[in-house]
Amino acid sequence: MTRVxxxxxxxxxxxxxLVVIVSLTSLGGMAVLLGLxxxxxxxxxxxxxxVLAAGAVVLTVRRxxxxxxxxxxxTWIVGVFVVLAGLSGALSRHVPNALAQVAVLAxxxxxLVFGTGIRRREELVVDLAFxxxxxxxxxxxxxxxxxxxxxxxxxxxxxxxGTFSNANYLGMVSAFAIVGSATIAWLGARSMRxxxxxxxxxxxxxxxxxxxRGAMIAAAVGLAVVFVLARWWWVLVAxxxxxxxxxxxxxxxxxxxxxLAGSDFTSGRWALYGEALELWAxxxxxxxxxxxxxxxxxxxxxxxxxxxxxxxxETGILGFLAFAALIAMIFWxxxxxxxxxxxxxxxxxxxxxxxxxxWAGPTAFAFWFALFVHGANRGRxxxxxxxxxxxxxxxxxxAATE
Numbered sequence: 584m585t586r587v588x589x590x591x592x593x594x595x596x597x598x599x600x601l602v603v604i605v606s607l608t609s610l611g612g613m614a615v616l617l618g619l620x621x622x623x624x625x626x627x628x629x630x631x632x633x634v635l636a637a638g639a640v641v642l643t644v645r646r647x648x649x650x651x652x653x654x655x656x657x658t659w660i661v662g663v664f665v666v667l668a669g670l671s672g673a674l675s676r677h678v679p680n681a682l683a684q685v686a687v688l689a690x691x692x693x694x695l696v697f698g699t700g701i702r703r704r705e706e707l708v709v710d711l712a713f714x715x716x717x718x719x720x721x722x723x724x725x726x727x728x729x730x731x732x733x734x735x736x737x738x739x740x741x742x743x744x745g746t747f748s749n750a751n752y753l754g755m756v757s758a759f760a761i762v763g764s765a766t767i768a769w770l771g772a773r774s775m776r777x778x779x780x781x782x783x784x785x786x787x788x789x790x791x792x793x794x795x796r797g798a799m800i801a802a803a804v805g806l807a808v809v810f811v812l813a814r815w816w817w818v819l820v821a822x823x824x825x826x827x828x829x830x831x832x833x834x835x836x837x838x839x840x841x842x843l844a845g846s847d848f849t850s851g852r853w854a855l856y857g858e859a860l861e862l863w864a865x866x867x868x869x870x871x872x873x874x875x876x877x878x879x880x881x882x883x884x885x886x887x888x889x890x891x892x893x894x895x896x897e898t899g900i901l902g903f904l905a906f907a908a909l910i911a912m913i914f915w916x917x918x919x920x921x922x923x924x925x926x927x928x929x930x931x932x933x934x935x936x937x938x939x940x941x942w943a944g945p946t947a948f949a950f951w952f953a954l955f956v957h958g959a960n961r962g963r964x965x966x967x968x969x970x971x972x973x974x975x976x977x978x979x980x981x982a983a984t985e
Contacts, residue, residue, distance in 0.1 A: 593638060593642055594706070596634070596638060597635065597638065597639075597698065597710070598709075598710060598713050600631050600634060600635040600638075601635075601710060601713055601714055601717075601952075602713055602714075602717050603627075603631045604628060604631050604632065604635075604948050605714055605717045605718060605945070605948065605949055606717060606721075607624065607627055607628045607631070608628065608942075608943060608944060608945040608946075608947075608948065609717070609718065609721040609746055609747065609756070609945040610746050611624065611746075611747065611748050611943065611944070611945065613746045625943055628942075628943065629687070629690075632687075632690050632691060632694055633690065635694045635698060636690055636693040636694045636697070636698075639693070639694060639697035639698040639701065640693065640697050642697075642701055643697050643700065643701050646701060648700070648701055652696065652697060652700045652701075655700070656912065657696070657909070657912050657913070657916070657958065658696055658700075660905060660908050660909045660912055661692050661696055661909060663905045663908075664898075664902065664905040664906055664909055665685065665688055665689050665692060667869070667898055667899075667901050667902040667905050668684075668685050668688055668873040668897075668898050668902060669682065669685045669873070670869055670901075671869045671870040671871070671872050671873045671897060671898045671899060671902060672684070672685050672872050672873045672874075672875075674866075674869055674872070675870075675871055675872020675873075675875050676871075676872065676875070677872055677875045677878050678872075680874070680875065680878060681872040681873050681874060681875050684873055684874035684940075685873055685874075687942050688873070688940070688942070691942050691947075691948065691951070695951055695952060695955050696955075699952070699955040699956060699958075699959055700959075702959075704959055704960070707956045707959055708767070708770055708956075710952075710956070711763065711767075711922075711952065711953060711956050712763075712767050712771075714763075714949050714952060714953075715759070715760055715763035715764055715767060716782070718756045718759060718760045718763075718945070718949060719760035719763075719764060719782050719783075719785075719786050721745065721746060721747075721756065721945075722745070722753065722756055722757040722760050722786045722789040722790075723785050723786060723789065724745060724746065725743055725744065725745020725746060725747070725753055725789050726743065726745070726788050726789045726792065728745050728746070729743045729745065729792060738750055740794070742792070742793055742794040743789060743792035743793050743794075744793075745789070747945060748944075750793045750794055750795060751793070751795050751797075751798070751936065752938070752944065752945050752946065753789060753793040753795070754790055754793035754794070754795025754797070754798030754799070755795065755798050755801075755932050755936060755938065755945075755946050756945055756946060756949075757786050757787075757789045757790035757793060757798065757802070758790055758795075758798040758799070758801045758802035758805070758928060758932060759925070759928060759929070759932075759946070759949060759950070759953070760782070760783070760786045761783045761786050761787065761790060761802050761805075761806070762801075762802055762805035762806055762809060762924055762925050762928045763925050763953070764779045764780070764782045764783035764786070765779070765780070765783050765806055765809045765810075765924075766809050766921065766922060766924055766925055767779045768780045768783070769809060769812070769813040769815075769921070770921055790802060796935075797931075797932060797934070797935035797936065798932060800931060801928045801929075801931035801932040802928065803822065803826050804927060804928065804931050805924045805925060805927055805928030805931070806822055806924065807819060807822060807823075807924075808923055808924035808927055809924035809925075810822065812919070812921065812923065812924065852888045852889070852935065855887060855888055856887070856888075856889065856892060859876065859887045859889075859892055859893070859896045860892075860896070862876070862879060862896050863895055863896040863899075866899060867899055867900055868899045868900055868901060869898065869899040869901060869902070870895070870896060870897045870898040870899035870902055871896060871897060872897060873897050873898055873902075873940075874897060874940060874941075875897060876893060876896055876897055886936075886937045886938075886941075887937045888935055888936055888937055889933075889934060889935065889936075889937055890933035890934070890936070890937045890938075890939055890940075891903070891906075891907075891933075891934075892937070893937035893940070894906045894940075910930075910954075912958070913926070913954050913955065913957060913958035914926065914957070914958075916958040916959075916960065917957035917958050917959075917960045918960060920957055920960030921960070922953060922956055922957040922960065923957060925953045925957070926953060926954055926957040929950045929953055929954060932946075932950075933950075938950070939951060
């Protein structure tokens with residue numbers, strides 16, 4: 584295959600846009616610390632998303648695939664969920680806020696549906712590598728901030744936060760970066776394996792220092808899936824030994840034992856779940872309004888800390904069924920694909936968090952992108968060992984097809 588020295592302008596713009604969105608959301612904590620206007624920060628994020636959405640739609644039309652994507656069942660399910668989110672928002676007590684969030688949801692889903700729908704699988708691997716690499720860089724930078732500038736890098740209770748607004752965000756990003764790096768090390772050329780494996784190891788201290796137990800469990804589960812798919816049995820055994828050792832050390836720690844025996848082991852999540860269900864009972868069919876749970880006084884400004892529960896409360900049974908169908912369709916199409924470990928990591932994280940619909944946060948776009956890339960494995964559900972992607976092929980990308 585002929586080598587080329589440049590990328591097609593759309594590919595370059597697309598990947599720069601991905602990095603910009605991930606970087607802006609990851610720097611949210613620093614923006615608050617520096618007193619930067621939140622509206623301006625979100626405006627930059629919105630502008631980048633608009634550019635990517637417009638470019639993706641235009642390129643889809645140029646390639647003659649617009650109506651193909653519009654007829655796709657996944658696109659229809661996404662559309663139904665957006666419509667039901669809009670219905671819940673229109674009937675809520677916070678109509679302007681809810682409808683503004685629905686507009687952002689529609690924009691981001693447009694980026695994901697069209698942006699991933701027109702690209703080949705090997706191109707999506709490189710796209711996701713840009714996102715994983717960016718988040719890994721922010722995770723490693725967080726540890727350096729904690730070591731070199733503790734007042735900036737360390738938050739309440741001695742937990743590492745880095746450039747993020749809270750330690751849980753750092754934990755989720757670190758888990759995503761670790762499992763993503765391990766997956767890329769498996770998919771990439773042999774010459775790149777050591778580099779991505781080193782990146783995964785360098786992110787581990789940030790995950791541990793963040794103190795996010797849910798993220799640690801998600802990373803362990805995701806890595807186990809990756810190692811099984813890659814048939815790295817000795818690495819899987821090593822992970823099991825390390826996990827058992829870590830659990831033993833944790834159980835011997837007095838503070839951990841106290842939390843395990845006390846009522847605060849869930850960090851108050853059980854109480855939030857109960858309050859959220861009481862709110863859902865007020866409007867079980869269409870919910871209290873998309874993205875309005877945090878605006879409700881009964882929840883004291885906290886999120887539901889469980890994605891399925893948040894969707895149920897905010898969009899009702901109808902929205903929940905559409906959302907469940909969307910996730911089921913993605914996993915059915917992805918099957919036992921190469922990105923299954925990362926997709927499972929995302930779902931495990933969201934059982935103790937509800938960050939995937941908070942588009943201004945550092946996890947939503949990356950998490951959804953990983954799910955859509957996993958869903959792009961459609962038609963080859965039984966394939967567990969994908970073909971390696973050599974350096975030469977990566978450098979051709981769209982230039983050979985435009």
